[in-house]
Amino acid sequence: MGVSNFNKHETIISAGIDIGTSTTKLIISRFSLRNVAGATHVPRIEITDKEILYKSPVFRTPLQDAVTIDVAGVQQIIRSEYNKAGIQPSQIETGAVIITGETATKRNASEMLHLLSDEAGDFLVATAGPDLEGIIAAKGSGSYEWSGKSGQVVANIDIGGGTANIAVFKDKQLLGTCTMHIGGRLIEFENGIVRTISPPVARLLQDQGYSLQVGDPQNAPAVSFVTTYMAEAVARMLKKEVHAQDQVLLLGHEPNWLQSVDTIVFSGGISECMYHHATDEVQEAQYNDIGIQLAEALLQNKSLQHFTWQEPVETVRATVLGAGTQTTEISGATIQVAPHELPLKNIPIYQYDFEENLETGLLHFEDAVQQAVTLYDSAKEGQNFALYLSNLPYLGFRDVQKLAKAIVQIMNERPCPEQPIILVIQSDHAKVIGQTLAALHVKQSIICIDQINVETGDYIDIGNALTSGVVPVVVKTLTFHTT
Amino acid sequence: MNEELIQQITKMVVEKLEAASSSQTVQQPTNKQKVELFSKQPIGHVEVEKVKSSPSGAVTFHSTTEELKRNVSTVKPTPKTAYGKTKSKPKIDSEEDKLAEYRKKTPARIGVGRAGSRPRTKTWLQFRLDHAAAVDAVYGEVPDNLLEQLGLFQVQSRVADKEEYIRRPDLGRKLSDESKSLIQERCKKSPVVQIVASNGLSAKAIEENLEDVYLSLEQSLNNLNIEMGTTFYVDKGRVAVMDDIGELLQPDVVVMLIGERPGLVSAESLSAYMCYKPRHGTIEADRMVISNIHKGGIPPVEAGAFLGTIIQKILKYEASGVSLVQKEN
Structure with a gap:
C-alpha cells in the first residue's frame, strides 16, 4: 500500500492552452509543491512556486469555416509546440484547455475538447464560460495580484477577437463580472473593404441608424462609429450605467x-495593440479587422480617463497564462481516494448544505440524490456526480458514523449505484468520512476530498494522486454558453 | 538596652509607618482615577494622562467593532492624502475591512480597540476569562465516566499531586510500582500499537477530544489491519512516560494522546506523540507529534484518521521522528 511522503519537494507540469476567436496560444509551466504546515501540524500542501517553462508564439486560430474549428490544425499546433518545449504529453499532470470567446460557441468545440484531451496529454481539460474567462484573464494579467497589493477596486477588461470580459476584484476577492460583444474581429476587412460584420454589430448599427454593408470601404464612417461606441460602452459598463441601447452588446447579465471601480487594466489582443509588449516578436500579424482602431478608440476615450490606468503584466497571453497557472487547486492533504479511479473528468457538482445542523440536514439528505439525478442524469444514463457537503457542524466520531451510513444509503439510490462515490467536503473531514465509509465495507470505490470550494453547477476534474497524497483539482464554473 | 536607642528606633518605625500610610493615601486617588477612566468622568490630573499616552513607541489599540469614527480619529488624526482622489471616508471603511480580514485569519487579539491607553473592558475580561480557563485546564480532572465509556483503566505516574506534577517533571515520566504491576496484569504484551492517554497539562483536552480521536484512530488502524494493544490512561503523566511503558509491554509503536500546555487561544488542545519502540534511553528526536487537535484546530475525528496513516508509515520505515524523515528521503 502506498504511503504518502509529505515532506518531499515535488513538482508538477501544467499546460495552458487558450483557443480564442482570433488566436491560439500555449504555455507550459512547472509548479513546486511543498508542505507549508509546521512539522508538528497536519500537512498542508500548497503550490509555492510557478515557473514558466515555455511560451508559444501567438497563432491564428485554425478554422475550417466560420462555424467550425479546424481540429487537425489545432492538434498540429499543439504537437509542434510540445516538441519545441521538449515536453511529452505524458509529463503533463494538470492544466486547462480554454476555448474562449465566440470560439466556444463554434459547432465542434465540444468534440474538439475530447480529441485534445488525448492529444495534449492525460491532463485536465476545461472550457470557460464568459465569466470564468474574465476571471482567468484577470489572474493572468496581474490585475488580481494588483487588487491585493493596492487595496483598490480593480477591473480587468480582457478584449480579444470576439468578446470583452470584465472581472472586478478587490483584495483578491471577486466582486463581479460582465461580458460584452466587443472585440477586434466583429468587423473584418479584406483588401480595404468590409468582409464580415458580426450579428451584434449589425444590430447595433441598425439600432443607431447607421448602415454598413459587406463591400463598403474600410474607412466608412460607420466603422469608426462602431469603435468609438464600443469604447464609450466599456466606460458606461464600468460605471454600471447601462443604457437601453447598450443591451445589444451585452452578453449575459449586467454588471x-x-x-x-478605481483602477482599470486592459488585457487580451486589443491591449497588445495598446501596449505593444510583443513588438520584438515578428507576428505583428495583419489581422485585418477593427482591432487596432478599437485599441485607439479606447486610448482616446475621455470617460475612461476618469479611472486610474494600470499596465498589465501580460497582454495577449493573459488568458493562457491564467489557464496554465491559475486554474489548478490542491486538495487537502488528508483525503481518501481510490487511485485506480483517477483521473476523473467533468464531474458535475451537487451541493448539499447542512446549515450547521446534522440532524435536520439528514432529514432531507435523500432529496440530494433525487435532485442531482434530475439535474444531471434525467435520462438515467449513468452520468455520475460529486456530492458537495457544505456547512457541516462540528462532528464527533458518532456523528461521522451516522453521516457515513446516510451517504451509503442515498448513494445506493443512484441509477447506477455501482459507480464510485465522489464526495467533496468543505471542512477538513475527508479522511475520516472516507475511512468510515471503508469501515462500512461499501462496494463502490470512494473518492473523498476536501478543502475545495465549489457549488451546484460547477464541474470538476480530479487529477492523479501525487506523491504527497494530494490531488490536483480544476474547478470549472461554467461550460459552454449559448448565445 | 539604652532607652535613648529604643526611642530612636521607635521614632524611626513610626516615621516609616507614617510615610507608608501617606504614600497609600497618595495612591488611592490614582486608583480612583483609573477606575474613572472607564466611566468617562476624568477628574484631576488630565495633563498627566496626556503625557502618558503620548510616547512615540507606545503600543496603541484601535477599535474595529463599535464607535468607529471616534476611535479611528484617535488613531489617525490626519487621513493620508497620498491616495489621490479617493475620499477619506471609504478609506476608513476599507481599513476596517482589512482589520476584519486580518482578524478572520488569526485567533490572536488584533485590532481589538482600546480605552485610553488600556485595553477595553470587554477585551480585558475576555483575556482574564481565557487565562482562567487555562489555569482550570491544568488543575482540572478527567471525568471517570469518560474513561469507563471508552473502557480504559487508570494508572498513576510517580507524582503525588498537581503541585508536585508541575515542580517535578522527572516524576511524571515514571510509572509508580503499583501501576507497573497493574499494566503487566491487564495489558496485551508486545502489541504492534500501544495507545495511551494522559491528562498531561490539560484535563479539558482529554475531556473534549479523547473520544473522537480515539474512536477514529481505532477505526483507522482496523481498516489498515494494524493490531492494537490494551489502551489505558495515565494520570499526571509526561510524554516520556512512554519509555517506561515501552519497556513493560514491548510494543512497536506507542501513541500517546496527551493534553497540551494550555494557552490563551485554546485550553483544550490535544497532542498525539508517537515513537517507534520507545525504551529507556530513547532520545527526544525520535519522538514525533501531531499537535493542535481541538475544535478550532484540526478536527479530532480527522486527526484520528490521519494518525493511522502516520503509524502505517512508522511501521514501514521502522523509525519515527528525525530518523523517519532521514529514512524517508
Missing part, C-alpha cells in the same frame, strides 16, 4: 459588482 453585478457593487463598489465603484
Whole structure:
C-alpha cells in the first residue's frame, strides 16, 4: 500500500492552452509543491512556486469555416509546440484547455475538447464560460495580484477577437463580472473593404441608424462609429450605467459588482495593440479587422480617463497564462481516494448544505440524490456526480458514523449505484468520512476530498494522486454558453 | 538596652509607618482615577494622562467593532492624502475591512480597540476569562465516566499531586510500582500499537477530544489491519512516560494522546506523540507529534484518521521522528 511522503519537494507540469476567436496560444509551466504546515501540524500542501517553462508564439486560430474549428490544425499546433518545449504529453499532470470567446460557441468545440484531451496529454481539460474567462484573464494579467497589493477596486477588461470580459476584484476577492460583444474581429476587412460584420454589430448599427454593408470601404464612417461606441460602452459598463441601447452588446447579465471601480487594466489582443509588449516578436500579424482602431478608440476615450490606468503584466497571453497557472487547486492533504479511479473528468457538482445542523440536514439528505439525478442524469444514463457537503457542524466520531451510513444509503439510490462515490467536503473531514465509509465495507470505490470550494453547477476534474497524497483539482464554473 | 536607642528606633518605625500610610493615601486617588477612566468622568490630573499616552513607541489599540469614527480619529488624526482622489471616508471603511480580514485569519487579539491607553473592558475580561480557563485546564480532572465509556483503566505516574506534577517533571515520566504491576496484569504484551492517554497539562483536552480521536484512530488502524494493544490512561503523566511503558509491554509503536500546555487561544488542545519502540534511553528526536487537535484546530475525528496513516508509515520505515524523515528521503 502506498504511503504518502509529505515532506518531499515535488513538482508538477501544467499546460495552458487558450483557443480564442482570433488566436491560439500555449504555455507550459512547472509548479513546486511543498508542505507549508509546521512539522508538528497536519500537512498542508500548497503550490509555492510557478515557473514558466515555455511560451508559444501567438497563432491564428485554425478554422475550417466560420462555424467550425479546424481540429487537425489545432492538434498540429499543439504537437509542434510540445516538441519545441521538449515536453511529452505524458509529463503533463494538470492544466486547462480554454476555448474562449465566440470560439466556444463554434459547432465542434465540444468534440474538439475530447480529441485534445488525448492529444495534449492525460491532463485536465476545461472550457470557460464568459465569466470564468474574465476571471482567468484577470489572474493572468496581474490585475488580481494588483487588487491585493493596492487595496483598490480593480477591473480587468480582457478584449480579444470576439468578446470583452470584465472581472472586478478587490483584495483578491471577486466582486463581479460582465461580458460584452466587443472585440477586434466583429468587423473584418479584406483588401480595404468590409468582409464580415458580426450579428451584434449589425444590430447595433441598425439600432443607431447607421448602415454598413459587406463591400463598403474600410474607412466608412460607420466603422469608426462602431469603435468609438464600443469604447464609450466599456466606460458606461464600468460605471454600471447601462443604457437601453447598450443591451445589444451585452452578453449575459449586467454588471453585478457593487463598489465603484478605481483602477482599470486592459488585457487580451486589443491591449497588445495598446501596449505593444510583443513588438520584438515578428507576428505583428495583419489581422485585418477593427482591432487596432478599437485599441485607439479606447486610448482616446475621455470617460475612461476618469479611472486610474494600470499596465498589465501580460497582454495577449493573459488568458493562457491564467489557464496554465491559475486554474489548478490542491486538495487537502488528508483525503481518501481510490487511485485506480483517477483521473476523473467533468464531474458535475451537487451541493448539499447542512446549515450547521446534522440532524435536520439528514432529514432531507435523500432529496440530494433525487435532485442531482434530475439535474444531471434525467435520462438515467449513468452520468455520475460529486456530492458537495457544505456547512457541516462540528462532528464527533458518532456523528461521522451516522453521516457515513446516510451517504451509503442515498448513494445506493443512484441509477447506477455501482459507480464510485465522489464526495467533496468543505471542512477538513475527508479522511475520516472516507475511512468510515471503508469501515462500512461499501462496494463502490470512494473518492473523498476536501478543502475545495465549489457549488451546484460547477464541474470538476480530479487529477492523479501525487506523491504527497494530494490531488490536483480544476474547478470549472461554467461550460459552454449559448448565445 | 539604652532607652535613648529604643526611642530612636521607635521614632524611626513610626516615621516609616507614617510615610507608608501617606504614600497609600497618595495612591488611592490614582486608583480612583483609573477606575474613572472607564466611566468617562476624568477628574484631576488630565495633563498627566496626556503625557502618558503620548510616547512615540507606545503600543496603541484601535477599535474595529463599535464607535468607529471616534476611535479611528484617535488613531489617525490626519487621513493620508497620498491616495489621490479617493475620499477619506471609504478609506476608513476599507481599513476596517482589512482589520476584519486580518482578524478572520488569526485567533490572536488584533485590532481589538482600546480605552485610553488600556485595553477595553470587554477585551480585558475576555483575556482574564481565557487565562482562567487555562489555569482550570491544568488543575482540572478527567471525568471517570469518560474513561469507563471508552473502557480504559487508570494508572498513576510517580507524582503525588498537581503541585508536585508541575515542580517535578522527572516524576511524571515514571510509572509508580503499583501501576507497573497493574499494566503487566491487564495489558496485551508486545502489541504492534500501544495507545495511551494522559491528562498531561490539560484535563479539558482529554475531556473534549479523547473520544473522537480515539474512536477514529481505532477505526483507522482496523481498516489498515494494524493490531492494537490494551489502551489505558495515565494520570499526571509526561510524554516520556512512554519509555517506561515501552519497556513493560514491548510494543512497536506507542501513541500517546496527551493534553497540551494550555494557552490563551485554546485550553483544550490535544497532542498525539508517537515513537517507534520507545525504551529507556530513547532520545527526544525520535519522538514525533501531531499537535493542535481541538475544535478550532484540526478536527479530532480527522486527526484520528490521519494518525493511522502516520503509524502505517512508522511501521514501514521502522523509525519515527528525525530518523523517519532521514529514512524517508
